[in-house]
Amino acid sequence: MNRNDFLMLNQDIIFFDNAATTFKPVSVVNAITDYYNKYCCNAFRGDYKIGLIVDDNINNTRNLVKDYINANSTKEIIFTSGTTEGINIVAAGYFRKILKEHDEIILSKGDHASNIMPWQRLASELNLVIKYVDLDDSNYVTLDNIKRVVTPNTKVISLAYISNVIGDLRPIKEITNFAHQNGIYVVCDASQSVGHRKTDVQDLDVDFLVFSGHKMYGPTGIGVLYGKKDLLELTDPINLGGGMNETFTDFDYQLKELPTRFEAGTLNIAGIIGLGEAIKYINSIGIDKISEYEYKLREYLVNKLIKLDYIDIINLESDSGIVTFNVDGIFAQDVAIYLDKYNICVRAGNHCTKLLKDVINVRNTIRISLAFYNTTEEIDTLVDLLSDKDKIIREML
Amino acid sequence: MDDELKRSIILDNFSNPKNKRVVDDPSYLTSNTNNESCIDNIDLFVKVEDGKIVDICFNGEACAISTSSTSIMIKNLIGKTIKEAKAYVNNFEAMVNEEAYDEELLNDAIVYEDIYKQKNRVKCATLPYTGIKKIINNLED
Numbered sequence: 001m002n003r004n005d006f007l008m009l010n011q012d013i014i015f016f017d018n019a020a021t022t023f024k025p026v027s028v029v030n031a032i033t034d035y036y037n038k039y040c041c042n043a044f045r046g047d048y049k050i051g052l053i054v055d056d057n058i059n060n061t062r063n064l065v066k067d068y069i070n071a072n073s074t075k076e077i078i079f080t081s082g083t084t085e086g087i088n089i090v091a092a093g094y095f096r097k098i099l100k101e102h103d104e105i106i107l108s109k110g111d112h113a114s115n116i117m118p119w120q121r122l123a124s125e126l127n128l129v130i131k132y133v134d135l136d137d138s139n140y141v142t143l144d145n146i147k148r149v150v151t152p153n154t155k156v157i158s159l160a161y162i163s164n165v166i167g168d169l170r171p172i173k174e175i176t177n178f179a180h181q182n183g184i185y186v187v188c189d190a191s192q193s194v195g196h197r198k199t200d201v202q203d204l205d206v207d208f209l210v211f212s213g214h215k216m217y218g219p220t221g222i223g224v225l226y227g228k229k230d231l232l233e234l235t236d237p238i239n240l241g242g243g244m245n246e247t248f249t250d251f252d253y254q255l256k257e258l259p260t261r262f263e264a265g266t267l268n269i270a271g272i273i274g275l276g277e278a279i280k281y282i283n284s285i286g287i288d289k290i291s292e293y294e295y296k297l298r299e300y301l302v303n304k305l306i307k308l309d310y311i312d313i314i315n316l317e318s319d320s321g322i323v324t325f326n327v328d329g330i331f332a333q334d335v336a337i338y339l340d341k342y343n344i345c346v347r348a349g350n351h352c353t354k355l356l357k358d359v360i361n362v363r364n365t366i367r368i369s370l371a372f373y374n375t376t377e378e379i380d381t382l383v384d385l386l387s388d389k390d391k392i393i394r395e396m397l
Numbered sequence: 398m399d400d401e402l403k404r405s406i407i408l409d410n411f412s413n414p415k416n417k418r419v420v421d422d423p424s425y426l427t428s429n430t431n432n433e434s435c436i437d438n439i440d441l442f443v444k445v446e447d448g449k450i451v452d453i454c455f456n457g458e459a460c461a462i463s464t465s466s467t468s469i470m471i472k473n474l475i476g477k478t479i480k481e482a483k484a485y486v487n488n489f490e491a492m493v494n495e496e497a498y499d500e501e502l503l504n505d506a507i508v509y510e511d512i513y514k515q516k517n518r519v520k521c522a523t524l525p526y527t528g529i530k531k532i533i534n535n536l537e538d
Contacts, residue, residue, distance in 0.1 A: 333436050333460040337517060349436040363458055364436050396461060397407055 001293060002285060003373050014344040014378045019164050019192055019322055019351075019369030021214045024274070028218060031277040032270045043267055044243065054269060061276030062259070065224055068279045069190075069209065070200040075229055075258040079272055082223035083191040084114040086210030087158070089225055089262070090187055091118040094208075094235040095156060101127040103155040108133050108141050109355035110163040115189045116355065119158060129153070135359050138317055140168045146175055150182060158187035162197065165353045165367060166315045167322025169197065176205045185231075191215050191223075195371075196294055196320060198287050201226055213271060218278030222271030225262070232258050239264040290372045294321040297370045297379065304383040311386065314360055321370030330392055332364040338396040342385055403508040410465035415472055416454040425452075430528035437463045437521060441528045445536065449478050455525070462512070462521035469506050470525045480538035486526050493519055 003009050005025040015023060035057070039050040043058050062074045071077060080086045099105075105119050109132050123130050131154075134145045141159060157179050159170050176186045188206040190199055195216030201209050208231065213222040227235065237244065237255070241264035246254040255261040282290065298321050305311050310328040327335050336348035347367040350357065357363045368382070386392070425442040437459035444452040453471045470489070474482050489506055491498040495513050512522045 331458070331460040331464075333521075334462075337460075337515075340517070363438070393408070397404055 001372055003375075005281070006373055009373060012343050014342075014374075014381060016368040016370065016374065016378075016382070017345045017347045018371035018374075019215070019367065020347055021220065022195060022217050022371050023373065024219065024278070025217055025281050027281055028274045028277045032219060032274045035270050035273050043269055057273050057276065058267065058269065061272045061279075064276050064279040068199070068283070069194075069224075069226060070202050071226055072202065073229060076201075076226055076232060078225040078227070078232070078259045078262040079267060080210070080223045080225050080262075081221055081268065082212040082214070083189055083210045086208075086223055086225035087114055087187070087189065088118045089235070089238055090208045090210070090227070091122045092236075093238055094227075094231060095185075096122055096126065097234070097236065099126055099128055099155055102129060102153055104129045104131055104151060104153045106131050106133055106146065106149055106154060106157045108135065108159055108163070109359050110135060110139060110141065110166050110168070110353060111158075111160050111355075112164050112189065112191075113352045113354065115158055115160060115187075119156075132355070135166075138168070139166045139315065139356075139359060141170045141175075143171050143174045143178060147178065150179075150184065154182070154184050156185050156187060158189070160189040160191070161193040161199070162320045162322075163353075164192050164322070165324050165351045165356055165365065167192075167318035167320035167324070167369075168315070169193070169319035172206060173204050180205065192320065192322075195282065195290075196287075197291050207231055213275040213278060216278055217281055219271045219274035222268050222275050224275075229258065232262075235262075237262045237264065241265050243267075285372070293372050294370050294374075295319075297321060297374055297376065298323060300376050301368065301370070301379045301383070304379065305386070308383075308386060310389055314362065314365055321374075323368045323370075324365045325368075326362060326365055327386065327389065327392065330389075330396065332366045334396040335366050335386075335392060338392050339382070339385060341395060342381070344382055344385070398507060398510075403511075406469075406505055406508045407461065407465045410468040411461040414455075414464050414468035416452075416468070416475075417456060418454045419456045420454060426532045428528045428531040429457075430524055430531070436460070437524050439463065439467055439525060439528055441467075441525065441532065443529070443532050445479065448537075450474050450476065450482055450533075453529075459524065460521050462509075462518050463524045466506075466509060466522045467525035469504075469508070470529065473504050473506060474529065478538070479533055479536045482529070482533050483538065486530060486533070489526055490523060493522055 006023045008023040039053045041051050043054045062077050065077045066074045131149050133149050136142050162169050179186045185207045188209040190209050190211040194211040207228055209226040214220040244256055244261045244264040246256050301323055312326050314324040332348035336346050339346055349364055420442045425444050427442050429440050439457035439459050442454050455467050488498045488502045509522045512518050
């Protein structure tokens with residue numbers, strides 16, 4: 001649906017790598033070029049009319065984000081460069097201050113490098129313990145398995161809301177409820193869910209939540225860190241510099257209030273404006289409508305793929321538009337290159353989830369990740385091309 | 398060489414790669430190579446005696462081009478002196494980089510002479526060469 005909103009779709013291309021990044025609607029691209037062409041200047045500095053337009057747009061985006069994820073206040077919305085920076089700020093800015101030796105952090109082997117490595121560094125610096133929750137038979141994270149790995153030393157659970165290879169929707173609300181009863185913080189990586197699934201930080205009750213704009217039809221290089229206000233008040237910014245200091249003297253400084261204290265230096269103004277436009281765009285369609293449509297597409301794809309006996313689907317049951325599989329006897333990358341010859345973009349590899357191979361016993365996979373602009377006709381074309389294994393072998397070189 | 402023959406040599410070396418085995422022998426020099434897409438992963442094991450490569454084997458998981466290229470490279474390098482091996486590697490890299498090269502030196506590795514036309518395959522074909530260079534470039538001719 002809404003295919004006319006995306007100029008990328010005017011060319012002969014089928015894009016099934018939406019978990020890596022999504023296409024951008026014309027309204028987002030226009031908003032960015034309008035900023036550069038019509039009112040290009042820095043933010044919160046200029047006593048001139050175009051400066052005020054920039055300031056208004058940044059404030060508007062912060063409000064749009066607040067409403068989109070149902071935060072309490074715009075003070076809880078920090079602009080970052082993306083999910084990765086968000087998790088790094090949380091780990092290094094908050095948890096480095098409060099965690100003590102032997103404290104435990106629970107992670108999942110189904111998660112992306114960006115939700116593993118910042119914790120590994122912190123663990124090594126503070127002598128913390130990282131534990132991985134067991135995945136169930138479908139490679140899902142369950143509350144029961146979380147309970148099994150929690151000990152009195154557990155202080156943090158950090159999980160993706162939807163994982164980027166298995167595509168399972170984690171029971172974050174239930175996990176948070178249990179975690180908070182036991183004095184455990186919950187950090188949520190919403191990068192794979194935020195453009196596809198409703199995000200309500202108050203309902204989930206997570207302590208921190210991070211996401212990227214470019215996976216939700218917005219530009220690259222912009223993301224959001226949400227944190228509960230009382231926790232952000234105690235979090236140290238990683239970057240210090242212009243715009244975020246209240247005052248500084250020869251040997252001392254004072255920081256501004258939330259959220260400004262986390263946004264040192266010139267903001268990614270075009271990115272923020274583009275993100276605001278992306279949220280308006282999603283709202284104009286309706287996030288629930290997007291979820292519903294993408295899930296139907298997924299079922300359509302899986303029901304067709306399952307009929308090909310040489311295709312091994314890793315995540316037969318999953319709650320998102322992510323379908324991960326292998327073609328028996330053919331290396332994932334060879335399948336991706338074969339499909340590319342027909343202008344079909346899929347992802348092959350380990351998808352930055354290098355620990356998952358320990359669980360699924362497969363190092364590399366092909367991943368289809370759907371967006372609402374994909375169609376059943378595109379899926380038919382894909383499945384037709386996969387329906388002749390000899391043709392794949394013949395044409396993959 | 399016609400395209401059909403090239404294809405069958407590549408597929409044969411992919412389906413039945415030569416010298417694909419692991420050795421647990423400290424006299425072998427080893428290297429591991431991931432390409433930039435971090436998907437292909439090949440371990441090389443090389444035994445050098447008196448300045449000559451007497452054995453190479455490999456293990457790992459890689460695409461058809463990487464696997465076949467490894468198999469063909471190994472066949473061509475066994476028996477060569479370090480100096481000859483370096484010349485062979487340079488020659489192969491010249492070919493895939495569209496530079497002047499000596500076809501005679503390459504044997505069946507000539508099947509990759511057109512690989513430069515597929516940008517996403519160049520790294521695959523050169524992956525084992527990146528690996529072997531880590532070993533032989535540290536050895537005297």
